[in-house]
Amino acid sequence: MNKQTLFWILRILVGGLFIFSGLIKVNDPVGTAIKLEEYFDVFSNDIVGFFIYLKPFALQIGVLLVVAEVVLGVMLILGVKLKQTVWALALMILFFTFLTFYSAYFNKVTDCGCFGDAIKLTPWESFYKDIVLLIMISILFIFRNELSDESPRWAGVAAILTLAGSLTIAVMAIRNLPFIDFRAYKKGVSIPTNMQPSSQLQYTYVMTKDGETFEFDQFPIEEGYEFVEMVLQNPEALPKISDFAAWNADGDQSEFLFAGNKVIILSSNMSKMDEANLDRLTALVKDLEGAPVDVIFMAAATQEEIDAFLSQQNWSVIGLQADATVVKTIMRANPGIMILRDGVVMEKYHHNNTPEATDILDFFL
Incomplete structure (x- = not known):
């Protein structure tokens, strides 16, 4: 095998993996932002306090990273500006390897989010994966001057279109919901069933x-x-869902949520709740009054904050507390809407796509 053949194989392997990883995360940039916030919290406590100032920009940084993964992978395979592309990939894999090593060695962030929610890796599995990538990219980096820096014009156009397409998908996923839901609360899933272990435990x-x-x-x-x-x-x-809970002053209300027809409006952080479509949510709440459905507002907040919000909005609905991580896992919007029938997820909506009451009632006919 000559050098150029080896370089081509490495380009296909590295570029393909970056494209695959990036596309999964472009589908859910909010999930990537949540993971980055975890890292920024850890690093601000363990390394330097500066990282805490990056948290407000986690979503923008996340979009930049996931789009860069896809675009650089395409550029590497198509041979677009190879020397610069290899430099960028080398810096990126060094960053990722540091993250995964820190997660694994110090057991700080137990899921790196390398492949979003689609493929779960342990911290050490993530680190070993990055070591393999680091070796392959290092070979390309060492011999970067032997890589051809010429590519057909169509390859450059393809890279630009990839950039535009990836960015468009990411923005649409943020303004709506992920196109493909890989989480344990996706449409069609029975939450109470997912909270039970398989009978095949060995x-x-x-x-x-x-x-x-x-x-x-x-x-x-x-x-x-x-x-x-x-x-x-x-x-x-093991159970796919192990941390779901909803409660109020009367205790745990999970069983109540899993019985009958429920419309749950969720907020992972009431202080950061987007108020752009509160009028549409209010109209939905009013239109569902008297319907054979329970409307619940479930938020990661104190009961006093929840009750005050419901009073302010004049919503005659049930207010429940929940854990912020659970709410973020269920819903990539703040606020968002989840429709349950006997504990089965019928549909989920971003607040930008708040449905009409008639559309919701169709699920229960």
Whole structure:
């Protein structure tokens, strides 16, 4: 295999992975911003306080990063400005490798969000993936002067169109909702079912006897064994949702939410709630009065803040508290609307796409 063939293979592998990773995150830039906010919090506490000032710009930084992943991947494969592209990819992979190493070694951010919510990797898996990428990009970087810097005109046009298309998709996903929902609360999912483990949970029982260690698929009935630990063999069988809860002064209201017809207006941060479409939400609330559906306002706030907001808006609805992380996972809009029927997600709406009451009632006919 000659050098140019090796360079071409590396370009395909690296560029393809960057395009794949970037497209998944372009689909959900708000999710990327949430992950960046986690990193900025950690770094501001552990490294330097400056990172806290980046939090308000997490969404803009996230869009820049995910669009750059897609565009640089296309440029690498098509051979557009290869030397500059390899430089940019080298800097980007160094940044990503630092993030994943920090996550893994210090166990600070347990999911790097490398592939959004589509593919979950452990912190160490993410780090090893970046090490492989770092090696491949390093080879291209070392031999960058041997890479041809000439490309057909159509390749440059394709890169520009990729930039415009990726940016358009990202903006549309922000102003609406992700085009493809990879989360555990996507349309068609039964939340209470996802809160239950699979019946196929498999454990290995680690036991000791006479100084020796043994592993069993079933708990041994023979005497003389001393129990050490249970090791789960198929973590994918664990509940897909483990942190959902909604409550008020009367206690947990999750079972209430999973019974009958529910329209849930969600807010992950009331102080940052977009008020542009509150009039449309108010009209929806008023139009649903007397309908066979419970309207709930669920927010990551104190009950006093929730009650004050409902009074201010003159909404005669049920107010419930929830965890901010849970609300952000459910809904990539603040506020947003989720339609539930017996705990099954029928539809979700960005506040920009607030539906009519008749459209909602159609789900319950």
